[in-house]
Amino acid sequence: MAAGTRVVVIGGGFAGVMAANRLTQRDDVAVTMVNPRPDFVIRLRLHHVVAGVHDAVAPYRQVLAEGVRLVQDTVTAVDAAQRRVTLLGGGTLGYDYLVYAAGSASAEPRVPGAAEFAHPMATLEAARRLRAILDDRPPATPVTVVGAGPTGIETAAELAERGQRVSLVCGDALGAYLHPTARRAAARSLTRIGVDVLAGPGTEVTEVTRDAVRLEDGRTLPSAITVWTAGFGVPDLATRSGLRTDAIGRLITDETLTSVDDERIVAAGDSAAPSGVPYRMSAYTASCLGAHAADTVLRRIAGTTCEPASVFFGAMCVGLGSHAGIYQLAGRDDIANRMFVGGRLGARLKALTYRFAVGHLTREARRPGSHRWLGNNSRRRLLQAQPGPGLAAAERPA
Structure with a gap:
């Protein structure tokens, strides 16, 4: 490959920043990262924005290598044939290789009334809007948080510690990833700080109104403010650009993270679906996949063999307010086991994850x-267990 290889990175989250930084190993690679915001968003701290305890942003000069050119704009189309991307602000950027790290956001809720009356918080702007709404209400205003993944749990805990009357509607299990022993410990911690945890059969939300949430079992919860953390979606950029995606729009790649349509396009983070079997979402996963995406590009430039991505999940950490947390350990199959760290030590470990996540970058x-x-x-066994085209994609030549 001739000197002056151009690499465009779409997205300035954990995956995109890590990929862009790693690509600067070669002086003959010109790296441009396109992102709509001027600052880096620490997404795993958006619940702190909602609670008013952290702004969840860092200047790009702190996390981005000096050799990376930052373009504040949004990519509206990828033209794989012409190797260029179109920008919302006008004009195009040509590339020799493209790193697709477009990230994720909330899925449009399908529950009646949710789109109109519930408040998402998956983006910095949405979290700030929700914070402003909370600031305009008395502390004891009833708040319902829908969704019991890490975001929902952490948001409910932070708001309860600050005096809100919080109900956490799980729809099923509290923290579905957690081992039952850790789940019970989490429920006890949440109850101690005043969160009303509604879990198990009948807790699916069937309707959201201006001042209430209705559940499948017939209960109606007073809710002046409803926070929606359930559901997951990705930008439709890959789909609109004619690239193969999974059912929700993640770019389908082989195990080297290369698009099954074009070896000049490599994906990482929440918007990637290697072999149609995405990795579990986390800032740590995104950083590792971003690094591997960069390695794949660098290997192609050097003319060496690309290797399959592989990320070991040893644990997942969930904050339960400022004084408790759950650090859940897992096996190599990414299944939680009985071992976990809770209480104040769990909270300290959770605080370390914030430091490490940005520190890696x-x-x-x-x-x-x-x-x-x-x-x-265990990744190979996981792929073999999947029905459909996943394994065939995994075996695509590098």
């Missing part, structure tokens, strides 16, 4: 190529 910015992570030997 800043270290890679200073020393490109330094990020290391453990692989997962």
Whole structure:
């Protein structure tokens, strides 16, 4: 490949920043990252924005390598044939390789009334709007948080600690990933700080109104403010650009993270579906996949063999307010086991995840190529267990 290889990175989240930083290992690679915001959003802290305890942003000069050109804009189309992207602000950017790290957001809720009366918080702007609404209401205003994944749990806990009357509607289990033993510990911690946890059969939301939430079992919960954390979606950029995606729009790649349509396009983070079997979402996963996406591009430039991605999930951490947390351990199959750390030590471990998540990026910015992570030997077995085309995609030549 001739000197001056152009790489465009779509998205400035954990995956995009890590990929951009790692690509600067080669002086003959020109890296441009396109992102709509001027600052880096620490998405795993958006519940802190809602609670008013952290702004969840960092300047890009802190996390992005000096050699990366930042373009504040939004990509509206990818033209794989012409190797260029179209920008919302006008004009195009040509590329030799493209890293697709477009990220994720909330899915449009299908529950009657939810789109009109419930408040999402999956983006910085949405979290700030919700914070402003909470600031205009008395502390004891009843708040219902719908969705019991990490975001819902952490949001409910933070708001309850600050005096809100909070109900957490799980729809099924509290923290579905957690081992039942850890789940019970989490429920006790939430109850102690005043969260009314509604879990199990009948807790699916059937309707949201201006001042209430109705459940499948017939209960009606007073809710002056309803926070919607259930559901997941990704930008439809890949789909609109004619690239193959899964059912919700994630770019389908092989196990090297290369698009099954074009070897010049490599994906990472929440908007990637390797072999049609996405990795579990987290900032750590996004960073590791971003690093691997960069390695795939660098190997192609160098003319060497690309390797399959592999990320080992050893744990998941959930905050339960400022004084408690659950650090859930897992096996190499990414299934939670009975071992967990709770209470104040769990809270301290959760606080460390915020530091480490951003720290991985800043270290890679200073020393490109330094990020290391453990692989997962169980990935192959997971793919073999999947019906449909997943394994065929996994076996696509590098």
